[in-house]
Amino acid sequence: MKRLFLLLFALFLTSTASIASEVKEAALAADPVAEKRLQALSAELRCLVCQNQTIADSNAELAVDLRREIRGMIAAGQTDGQIVDFMVNRYGDFVLYRPPVKGITLLLWAGPIAMLLIGLFALHRYLRRRATRLDDSERPLSAEEARQADSLLKENTPQ
């Protein structure tokens, strides 16, 4: 019960916080072109406070500040590359939802492909084995085997 109350309280807090920041930011959203660039850029950047949200989605204070910084940089005529560099220089590759391919991120990028290849290899091996097993079972009996089978059948046939 206490937990439920806390949860509701937290929801209430976040909703009021977002209203406040929306009011603040609506005033800044005067230039539609710049605003579109801001949206596109900040959707690629991770908020460090609430780690699974983008800077575009997050209402954390830091995300609001960073949107303000990006707005300033767009107004100052900086390119998208310069703005992304600004972020990476401060917070590292962690802010990028699409980190660059380099030594330390190789496993991240190549991992899924490697897993797929391993899976395909395992499937291939399994199918080959099953095929030989099936072939084996369909092969006609040799003369020796036929004789053995006959004698077994005769033994078990009731007289």
Next chain:
Amino acid sequence: MNRYYWILGAFALLVALLAVGLGLNPRDVPSPLVGKPAPDFKLPILATPEKTLSPADLKGQVWLFNVWASWCVSCRQEHPVLVQFARSHQVPVIGLNYKEVRGDGNLDMRRIAPEQEKTLAFERANGWLAQHGNPYRLTVMDLDGRVGIDYGVYGVPETYVVDKAGVIRMKHTGPITPDVLSQKILPLVAELSQ
């Protein structure tokens, strides 16, 4: 039988991977600033607001840069550790007061005039240090959090170790515990002070 060893091995590998991966702290994002010069700033000093401080003023000595604010709950937790450290007078601790007024979720910024913010921030910061003890050689005031952004601050408290050449050598995110101080910070400070 052989097959089952294979599956067991793969499973053990997965468990090991998850054990390591889930054991890491996702809040501990490695800072790209380690090994780079401390970003420049020029901010007013809490005790003497008409004067400013820049990292260049501290060249030639090892210093700790501790980000704090009176609204920051974890700062209260680490504060006694800092006060104790400051008593040993090993190296100066410089405070960066981060968004003293704006960062406080309990204050409504729409009701605070810009010129009022500065007075209020200095008042609150001074009050907090008077109440909890002042471990800082001096504190600089970052009212709008811009210097915080340059230092990649994303959760107060954070602490940086800067060497004699003005290069950041370590960043610790979160409160400094006695363990962090004795195992990470003190050995590094001793090494850098030589």
